[in-house]
Amino acid sequence: xxxxxxxxxxxxxxxxxxxxxxxxxxxxxxxxxxxxxxxxxxxxxxxxxxxxxxxxxxxxxxxxxxxxxxxxxxxxxxxxxxxxxxxxxxxxxxxxxxxxxxxxxxxxxxxxxxxxxxxxxxxxxxxxxxxxxxxxxxxxxxxxxxxxxxxxxxxxxxxxxxxxxxxxxxxxxxxxxxxxxxxxxxxxxxxxxxxxxxxxxxxxxxxxxxxxxxxxxxxxxxxxxxxxxxxxxxxxxxxxxxxxxxxxxxxxxxxxxxxxxxx
Amino acid sequence: xxxxxxxxxxxxxxxxxxxxxxxxxxxxxxxxxxxxxxxxxxxxxxxxxxxxxxxxxxxxxxxxxxxxxxxxxxxxxxxxxxxxxxxxxxxxxxxxxxxxxxxxxxxxxxxxxxxxxxxxxxxxxxxxxxxxxxxxxxxxxxxxxxxxxxxxxxxxxxxxxxxxxxxxxxxxxxxxxxxxxxxxxxxxxxxxxxxxxxxxxxxxxxxxxxxxxxxxxxxxxxxxxxxxxxxxxxxxxxxxxxxxxxxxxxxxxxxxxxxxxxxxxxxxxxxxxxxxxxxxxxxxxxxxxxxxxxxxxxxxxxxxxxxxxxxxxxxx
Amino acid sequence: xxxxxxxxxxxxxxxxxxxxxxxxxxxxxxxxxxxxxxxxxxxxxxxxxxxxxxxxxxxxxxxxxxxxxxxxxxxxxxxxxxxxxxxxxxxxxxxxxxxxxxxxxxxxxxxxxxxxxxxxxxxxxxxxxxxxxxxxxxxxxxxxxxxxxxxxxxxxxxxxxxxxxxxxxxxxxxxxxxxxxxxxxxxxxxxxxxxxxxxxxxxxxxxxxxxxxxxxxxxxxxxxxxxxxxxxxxxxxxxxxxxxxxxxxxxxxxxxxxxxxxxxxxxxxxxxxxxxxxxxxxxxxxxxxxxxxxxxxxxxxxxxxxxxxxxxxxxxxxxxxxxxxxxxxxxxxxxx
Numbered sequence: 001x002x003x004x005x006x007x008x009x010x011x012x013x014x015x016x017x018x019x020x021x022x023x024x025x026x027x028x029x030x031x032x033x034x035x036x037x038x039x040x041x042x043x044x045x046x047x048x049x050x051x052x053x054x055x056x057x058x059x060x061x062x063x064x065x066x067x068x069x070x071x072x073x074x075x076x077x078x079x080x081x082x083x084x085x086x087x088x089x090x091x092x093x094x095x096x097x098x099x100x101x102x103x104x105x106x107x108x109x110x111x112x113x114x115x116x117x118x119x120x121x122x123x124x125x126x127x128x129x130x131x132x133x134x135x136x137x138x139x140x141x142x143x144x145x146x147x148x149x150x151x152x153x154x155x156x157x158x159x160x161x162x163x164x165x166x167x168x169x170x171x172x173x174x175x176x177x178x179x180x181x182x183x184x185x186x187x188x189x190x191x192x193x194x195x196x197x198x199x200x201x202x203x204x205x206x207x208x209x210x211x212x213x214x215x216x217x218x219x220x221x222x223x224x225x226x227x228x229x230x231x232x233x234x235x236x237x238x239x240x241x242x243x244x245x246x247x248x249x250x251x252x253x254x255x256x257x258x259x260x261x262x263x
Numbered sequence: 264x265x266x267x268x269x270x271x272x273x274x275x276x277x278x279x280x281x282x283x284x285x286x287x288x289x290x291x292x293x294x295x296x297x298x299x300x301x302x303x304x305x306x307x308x309x310x311x312x313x314x315x316x317x318x319x320x321x322x323x324x325x326x327x328x329x330x331x332x333x334x335x336x337x338x339x340x341x342x343x344x345x346x347x348x349x350x351x352x353x354x355x356x357x358x359x360x361x362x363x364x365x366x367x368x369x370x371x372x373x374x375x376x377x378x379x380x381x382x383x384x385x386x387x388x389x390x391x392x393x394x395x396x397x398x399x400x401x402x403x404x405x406x407x408x409x410x411x412x413x414x415x416x417x418x419x420x421x422x423x424x425x426x427x428x429x430x431x432x433x434x435x436x437x438x439x440x441x442x443x444x445x446x447x448x449x450x451x452x453x454x455x456x457x458x459x460x461x462x463x464x465x466x467x468x469x470x471x472x473x474x475x476x477x478x479x480x481x482x483x484x485x486x487x488x489x490x491x492x493x494x495x496x497x498x499x500x501x502x503x504x505x506x507x508x509x510x511x512x513x514x515x516x517x518x519x520x521x522x523x524x525x526x527x528x529x530x531x532x533x534x535x536x537x538x539x540x541x542x543x544x545x546x547x548x549x550x551x552x553x554x555x556x557x558x559x560x561x562x563x564x565x566x567x568x569x570x571x572x573x574x575x576x577x578x579x
Numbered sequence: 580x581x582x583x584x585x586x587x588x589x590x591x592x593x594x595x596x597x598x599x600x601x602x603x604x605x606x607x608x609x610x611x612x613x614x615x616x617x618x619x620x621x622x623x624x625x626x627x628x629x630x631x632x633x634x635x636x637x638x639x640x641x642x643x644x645x646x647x648x649x650x651x652x653x654x655x656x657x658x659x660x661x662x663x664x665x666x667x668x669x670x671x672x673x674x675x676x677x678x679x680x681x682x683x684x685x686x687x688x689x690x691x692x693x694x695x696x697x698x699x700x701x702x703x704x705x706x707x708x709x710x711x712x713x714x715x716x717x718x719x720x721x722x723x724x725x726x727x728x729x730x731x732x733x734x735x736x737x738x739x740x741x742x743x744x745x746x747x748x749x750x751x752x753x754x755x756x757x758x759x760x761x762x763x764x765x766x767x768x769x770x771x772x773x774x775x776x777x778x779x780x781x782x783x784x785x786x787x788x789x790x791x792x793x794x795x796x797x798x799x800x801x802x803x804x805x806x807x808x809x810x811x812x813x814x815x816x817x818x819x820x821x822x823x824x825x826x827x828x829x830x831x832x833x834x835x836x837x838x839x840x841x842x843x844x845x846x847x848x849x850x851x852x853x854x855x856x857x858x859x860x861x862x863x864x865x866x867x868x869x870x871x872x873x874x875x876x877x878x879x880x881x882x883x884x885x886x887x888x889x890x891x892x893x894x895x896x897x898x899x900x901x902x903x904x905x906x907x908x909x910x911x912x913x914x915x
Contacts, residue, residue, distance in 0.1 A: 057804060086307075090300040090806035100797035104819040114805035117815060118296055119303025129292055163801070170805065171293035202289070300806060311810030315705050321697030322714065325784060328777045329721040332732045387628020394625060403629055405903065406636050412831065412899030413892060414838025416868050417643065420888045424642045428877075444635055451632065477621030498723075505725020507841045508865075512872055531727045538731040539845065546735060553728045564723040568716070 007034040010204035011056055011174055016069035018051045018060060025051045026234035029069070031223055033174065038196060038205045040215035040242065043225035043257070048234025049208045052225075053176050056206065057092040058085040074173055090118050093167030093203075095177045099159035101151035101166070108147040110162055114170040129169045137165035138195060157188025164195065174204045181214065193218050212258065216246055224254050333557065340554020343547050352519050353533070357542035363552050365519040369435065369527040373514060374504045376439035376523055377446060382496055384443075385450030390480065392455045404455075407448040418444050419509035426513070433515050435527035441509035446499040453498065457491025458484055490570050497567035501560050507531035530556050643889050649879055650886035658886055664851050664867070666875070671883040673864065673890055675853050679768065680863040680894070682854070683843060684836040686772025687779055692829055694776075695783025696818075702784070703791040704813045715788065722781030730842030733774040738765040738846060741773075746858050761856045766848030769857040774842050779832040786831060790824025791817055823905055830902030838895045840865025864891040 009032035017027040026048025033039045041049040054060055055067045058078060071078040078088050093114075101110045111130040112120075120126060130147075134140040139161050143154075151162055160180060167175055177196070181189040196205060196218045209215055215222050222242045228235040238245060238254045249255040347362045354361035388407075392400050422441035427433055461484050469479035485492070516526030517533075530552050537549035650658065654671050661672025698718075702711045742765030749759040749769075759769070794817045802816035818825075840863075848860020849870055862870070868887050875881045 059800065059804060062803065062809070084304060086304055086806045086808055087297075087300060089804055090297060092804075094800075094804035096797055096800065096804075098797060100795070100801045102798060102801065102816060102820070104822060113802070113815070115296060117802060117805050117807040117811050118300035119307060120296055120299050125292065125295060128288070129296075132288060132292070166801075166805070170296050171289050173293075304808075307808045307811060311808050314810045314814070315701070318697045318701035318705060321694045322701050324694050325698040325718065325780050326714070326721075329718075329724065329781070332724065332729065332777070333721070335732060335736060336728060384628050384631050387624045388632045389628075391625040391629035399629075403633065405900075406633070408903045409896055409899050410636060410639075412834040412838065412895055412902070413639075414840060414865060414895055416838070416840040416865055417888050417892050418639070420868070420872065420885060421639045421642055423872075424646050424885070425638065444639065447632060447635070475621075477624075480621060501723055505723075505727060507725070507727040508869070511841075511869060531725065534727050534731055535841065535845075538727075538734060549731060550735075553731050556725060557728055560723050560725060561720060564720055568719075 007037065009033065010035040010074060011206065012070075012072045013052070013056070014070040016052065016055055016067065016071060018048070018055055019066050019068075020064060024233045025065075026225070027228070029236045031236060031239055033204050033206050034221060035204050036201060037220040038200045038207055038218055039221040039223060040219035041206065041208045041223050041225060042210070042212060042215050043234070043237075044227075045210060046234070047225040047227050049223075049225045050178050051234070053178055053206055053208050056174070056176060057089050057094055059094070061085050090114070090170055091172055092174045092176060093170065093172035095160070095163050095167050095175065095180045097179045098183045099156055099163050101154075101159050101162050103150075103152050105151055106148045107143050107151050107154070107162060110151045111165050111169050114166060118170060129171070130165075133165040133169035136168050136195075136199065137161045138191065139165055155188075157184050157191060160184060160188070160192060161195065164192070164199075168199075168203070172203065174206065175199065177205060177207045179208050179210065182210070189214075212246075216242060222246070224249075224251075224257065226253055226257065336550060336553050336557055339547070339550035340552075340557070343551025343554070348548075348551055353517060353537075353548065354544075356540060357544055359544040359547075361548070363528075363530065363533050363548065363555070365517065365528040366530045366533040366552065367555070369514070369520065370504060370530045372521070372523060372527060373435050373438045373510070373529055374442060374500060376436065377442035377503055378496070378500055380439060380443035381446040381450055381499070385447050385496075385499075386454050386485075386492065388447075388451045389454035389458060392451070393458050393484075404452075407451045410444075410448040411452075414508070415441075415445055415506050416508035416511070418442075419512050422509065423512045433513060433526040435514055435520070435523040435525070438510045438514035438527070438529065439523070441513055442503040442506060445506060445509060446503050449499040449502065450496055453495025454488070454492055457488040457495060460491060461487035494567045494571040497563050497570070501563035501567065504563070505531060505556055505560050507535055511535075640892075643885060643892065647882055647886040647889045649882035653879060654883070654886070658883075659890070662853060666871075666880050666883070669879070671886075673867075673887055675851055676862050676864045676867045676887060677890065677894075678853050679847070679861040680837055680865070680891075682768050682857070682861070683771040683775055683847070683863055684833060686769060686857065687775035687836045688829065688833060690773065690776035691780045691783050691832060695780050695828075695832070696787050696825060698780075698784045699787035699791055700813055700818065703788045704817055705809070718781050718784050722785065726778060726839060726842045729774060729778055730845040733770065733842060733846040737770060737774065741765050741767070741770050750858070758857045761858050763858055764848065764860065766846055766860050767858045768847065768854050768861045771843045771847040771861075771863070772857070774846050775836045775839060778839060778842065779836050782832045782835060783828055786828030787821070787825050790821035790828060793824060794820035823908055827902050827906035830898055830905060834895045834899040834902060837898060838865065838891065840869050844869045864894070 011033040013029050013031045016029045018025050029052055031052075041053060043049055051060075051065070056071055056073065056078065060067055067079060073088060073091055076088065076091065077083055102113060105113065108130055111133050112126045115126055115129055131140065134143060139158065142158065151159065154162060164180070181192050184192065193214065196207065199205065200220070207215075207219060219242045221240065222245045223239040224237045224245065225234050226237045227233065238249060238251045245254065246258055249258055347360065349362055349367065350364050351360070351362035352365045353363065388403065392404055418441045421444070422437045426437035426440055465483050465487060466479060469483045470476065474482075510529050510532055514527050514529055515532065517528050518526065520527045534549050534552045534556065537545040537552070540546065540549075650671065654661070658671060658673050659677065660674050661670065662674040663670050663672045664675065702715050706714070742763055746759065746763035746765070746767070746769070750756055750763065752759070798816045798820050799812050802812040807815060843863050844866035847862060847866050849862050849866060850860040851862055854861040864887050868884055868891070871884045872881070875884055
């Protein structure tokens with residue numbers, strides 16, 4: 001797939017395939033996430049978009065998924081022989097489908113959990129990072145007076161923003177978001193989308209979504225995935241600027257899906 | 264309205280607008296955090312390896328005494344085994360020979376009777392919990408859970424006060440009663456769990472055919488839950504058969520006896536009285552009895568797990 | 580049982596038409612049947628079972644309280660803090676036994692809790708599956724070893740080993756000697772605690788393993804995605820997440836240690852003085868009941884022993900109820 005932009009890539013995937021045992025879930029994906037842009041990964045469920053996202057921060061390492069091909073984050077060869085997966089993950093933040101703040105931790109401890117896991121003990125740095133991250137996640141005014149209360153007391157949408165703050169606190173270059181709004185109501189969803197738009201000026205975002213409207217609302221680029229002809233392995237069908245992909249899809253399958261969604 | 268029409272100019276918009284800007288602080292923090300992450304990674308990996316090693320030591324400590332115990336009991340116990348051991352009754356204290364036939368038969372009678380008492384009541388109570396929500400069911404469930412932890416010696420004394428004292432003599436039945444009370448909560452909770460695994464739709468299919476509730480339960484729920492019920496009840500029996508404290512003041516006798524209303528010997532009691540005897544010959548018999556008990560309990564547990572394993576496979 | 584009728588009738592709409600019996604008028608017949616309660620026999624069975632079970636539980640408490648009433652009338656609550664047990668002079672005190680019970684249980688927990696949680700963490704989080712599964716099965720099986728067999732092994736194998744090797748060795752350790760002084764006899768509070776630890780370890784491991792396995796995958800992935808190492812994920816996300824469950828496991832294991840009688844009676848030495856060292860022999864509530872109940876005459880003496888049973892029962896019921904509530908609050912947390 002040709003990359004139709006002159007923008008610099010923060011993440012590059014070249015011929016990436018992921019298999020679990022003998023089942024190839026997704027194959028031969030070549031894709032760039034442009035720096036400080038939102039790239040949406042869309043397509044029907046089961047076509048490998050989440051699998052591809054999780055390949056970027058090596059989250060398949062512990063679940064038995066085998067990744068082939070080449071992934072780079074900045075200058076870092078993610079699956080390089082000497083690359084430590086922990087160091088990849090401290091440069092790549094991730095937000096999951098359902099809000100998953102650590103249930104036993106306070107709001108503050110949740111936000112700085114990433115820093116602590118990365119060995120940061122400096123109190124001033126912890127506080128500075130927590131405040132900045134909560135500001136970015138538009139939570140600061142809401143929680144600044146109750147940083148020590150358990151995170152699970154927050155509402156679902158607030159929990160998800162807390163998880164975004166937690167991911168941002170380690171100042172990642174890349175933020176991976178795996179259907180971050182799938183368990184939220186429309187109002188909470190709108191807030192997260194607003195947040196994504198705002199964050200995109202500072203961080204590269206990979207966003208998996210099944211919601212085509214969401215992709216058009218927040219993303220600059222869109223990658224469309226579909227199950228290949230064997231009905232078992234996902235493939236990247238088309239990749240381009242969101243405007244182009246939705247207005248003038250080149251592949252008939254993209255066109256069918258894009259119009260079929262609402263038709 | 265198609266998404267094509269709603270596509271905003273976001274893709275073409277300038278990337279910077281609306282952003283708060285992470286600014287200088289962010290870049291500095293990023294560098295600090297990444298540096299600290301790199302610097303500490305070696306230490307973090309080392310701490311992990313030390314922790315894993317300590318956990319492995321813990322596994323060894325967990326297993327060692329129990330494995331040693333089983334191995335030692337086996338090595339001492341097999342020497343005691345002979346035809347006489349299973350067919351004769353004990354010799355007088357300190358004298359070699361004899362067997363524990365009285366205790367084996369007694370244990371089978373006592374535990375068999377206990378199961379006869381506990382299993383029907385336990386399954387009926389489980390059905391009650393299955394069909395009823397609310398405070399009564401909650402209280403019974405909580406009582407069962409707390410009763411699981413009641414010291415077995417308390418059950419023995421309880422059986423003594425209600426079944427030994429009034430009749431002025433020990434009996435197998437009194438021991439069985441104590442063991443039945445011990446087994447009940449285990450049976451109730453495991454049976455309830457097993458029957459809950461039978462899908463509601465199967466109940467409803469039966470009811471929809473016009474079958475009475477009682478028969479639906481018998482032919483669909485109990486049958487569907489059978490492997491789980493067998494597992495739970497076998498484990499309860501396995502637990503009861505090794506219990507000593509509930510029998511200590513309820514069954515006691517060394518005679519060979521088949522009448523449940525009379526004093527009856529039991530294997531755990533034999534181990535206790537012979538094991539605490541100063542004579543090596545008695546201790547040898549105690550090891551033999553312990554080995555027999557151990558094998559019986561382990562075989563019951565393994566069978567129970569195999570039945571449960573079959574259940575799991577069927578469910579898949 | 581009106582609710583039964585209502586519930587089954589409401590399922591009428593859910594039956595696909597193809598499965599309905601295609602005979603005219605059968606619908607009415609079915610509804611007649613559905614509206615009928617489950618059958619007297621079946622309802623009677625359920626209520627009978629639940630009733631019998633409740634009756635037994637009530638009878639247990641009532642009979643032990645009645646049988647011990649004479650003792651509580653004689654000694655009152657001072658039974659709890661009197662240190663002498665002297666039936667000949669009609670002095671009855673449970674303090675020695677209560678202290679012994681608490682000390683042996685504490686020794687057992689100090690040994691079994693860290694080892695048990697670490698073992699559970701290894702089996703549930705760190706070990707490869709081919710190793711974890713057989714080891715877990717082995718520990719589960721070993722949990723079935725009857726306490727009398729553990730007691731026999733403690734009496735005939737551990738007692739001489741402790742007298743000749745373990746206890747003399749412990750006495751030489753600088754700081755710990757404060758706990759371990761006096762003659763090394765073998766039967767002791769320490770040995771009783773060790774035997775109890777062996778007995779509660781499988782419980783600790785099994786329940787902790789369940790608690791650890793119950794921590795959501797998303798919590799683990801969150802920690803992993805933030806750059807945590809494998810152990811950090813376990814230490815910072817999994818173990819804290821399982822905390823309530825582990826506390827429940829500790830409480831239930833503690834209940835078992837408090838209530839164990841036969842194995843303790845075989846190794847504790849049965850001395851009726853408050854021990855000043857872990858190497859000293861002592862007695863627990865359970866061992867005192869076993870050693871006294873057989874020989875006493877009906878009347879006050881027996882009532883006093885049954886009072887010990889009531890104290891033990893109250894102690895374990897308290898601890899177990901606490902443990903159950905902890906395990907339940909964890910179950911609720913996971914639902915919400």
